[in-house]
Structures are given as C-alpha cells and as structure tokens.
Amino acid sequence: MADDLLVRQPRSREFAAGMRAVAPIAVAVVLFGASFGILARDAGMGVVAPIVMSFTTFAGSAQFAVASVLGSGGAVVAAILAAVLLNLRYLAVGMSVAPSLRGGPLRRLAESQLAVDESWAVSQRNGRVDRDRLVGAGVVLMGSWCLGTVAGVFGGSAIGDPSDYGLDAMFPALFLALLVGQLDGQRSRVAAVAGGLIALTLTPLLPAGLPIVAATGGAAIALAVRS
C-alpha cells in the first residue's frame, strides 16, 4: 500500500503537470473547436458528424481542411486526401510516443489517440515522451476541442472568429517556447534549423501537410552532424 502510494504520487503529479501545461491554450482550443463546428455546419456536415469527427480525428488542421473543401463544393475524395496528408506526421509522432506507453495493444491504441501536436510537445522530457503528461494534456485538449465543437454546431456564429483576438498566433508561440527548451546542444539546434528550413522551402511546392513530414528529415541531418 505504501509502495503503491510512492509509485502513484509522482505519476499523478505528471498527469497534473500535463493538464497545467496546456491550460493557457485551452481557451483558444475551445474557441477554435467552436469555429470548426460553425464551419462544418455551414459546410453541410450537419450536427452529429462534426462532433464525431472531433472525438475520432482530433486534429484541428485536418478537420478544418475537410470542412473547407466540402464547404466550397469540393469532392469528398479531395477532402479525405487533404486531411490524411495533413495527419501523416502523426505516424512519426506515434513512433516517438510508442516507447513511453504501457499495457496491451488496445490500451496503447487508446492512449496514443491523445497525442496531438500540443500534448505531444508539452510532454517532452529528457528526449522522450512522458506518458502521464501526454495523457493529462491530451485529456484537457480533447475535452476543450470537443466542447468547443459542440458549442459551435449548436451556438452558431455568436462566438466570432478567434483569429480576431490573435488566438491563432498562440499556437506557434507555444511551439516556439517549447522549442527553446529543447535547444540544449549542437545537434538539437541543427535539427531545429534544418526542420524549419525544410518546412519553409517545401510549403509552396508540396500539398499542405507534406512539408512537415519532410521536415522530420532534419532529425536525420542533425544525426549526421559530428558532435
């Protein structure tokens, strides 16, 4: 029993740390969830489909892509393709999460779904992902995203565009802050510069989503650098 407490206390502390880490952006996530709900409903996706999508896909950029392609009268295949390309990076994110998860395949599959850019980013610790932080952050983000979606599909346009308040700049600012904390050596700096340059160079050349997948090559470049 005492052992159990000793083991459990630090774990719940990391869970809470994950929740706290994403708290500053939770309001922005709710508002963007709402704007997805509004956009999706206007695009003729109805009320239930956008909410189901927020629970299952749980990836902002891909969901916005689907709603805007369908809303502008685009083909379903085009919407699916755009979204899958945008989410290809989650294959790499999933791989980096894999060593930190425990239990059987179903539990690992369920926990891996809480990995989204922001929860993955705040759960980085000593070069690996902290499972409890990932889950804590992921639960808050998924709750916020889905709550926002529900508010958007039912509440309609009373909410306004979160970009008017500059909330769209909060996400890259969060990633920048977390990136600064990652730059602890020559290799990590090379990886960051290479990743950023690859993404910037390829953005006009490739369909959305692929530049960020290609940017993971920056890690290989950094690994080749003699330290």
Add this chain to the structure above:
Amino acid sequence: MIGAWIAVVVVGAATIALKGAGPVVFAGRPLPRPVVALMPLLAPCLLAALVVGQTVGDGRAVVVDARLAGVAAAAVALVLRAPLLVVLGAAAGVAAVARVLGAA
C-alpha cells in the same frame, strides 16, 4: 451529407491508424535502433516545422500576416525570459493589434 459522413469515417479511421501504428506495432518491444537514435532530435525538428507552418503557412502558400508579428512578440518575450503566459499573451495581443491595424 452522406459525403460528409464518408469523410468523417475515413479520415477518423486513417488518423486513429496513423497515431496508433507505432504504439501498437511496437508494443512490448523496442523501436528499431536507427529510429531510437532519431527520436530525441524529432522534437526540435518537428517543433521548428510547426512554428514555421503555423506562423507563415497558409495551405500551399507562404504568407506574411499578423501571426508573424505575434510570434515575433513571443520571441522577444522569450528572450526576456518572460513566463509562458506572458509569451502567449504577447503573441495573441500583438497579432490582434496588427490585425486591427490592417495586417491580414
């Protein structure tokens, strides 16, 4: 409507598979050695790409708009070692002001 549901189901299934592939395939066994070596460098690399994409990316275009002003403000706040809330607040505040002043 049926098209929307097809998109929701297919994209949902694909995303669940993409996120879960690594954790399910490598349940209880270590990742291949070359992948392990890359993993600590994946975070700085992907984070930098996310910063670039969400600051100046707009679909298949690179655009300079209010987001860049916001992120620049966040960078200044980071250099000044401001707390995270101040960094995020600076980003949102400056981007909002830049938008009022006419930046797209």
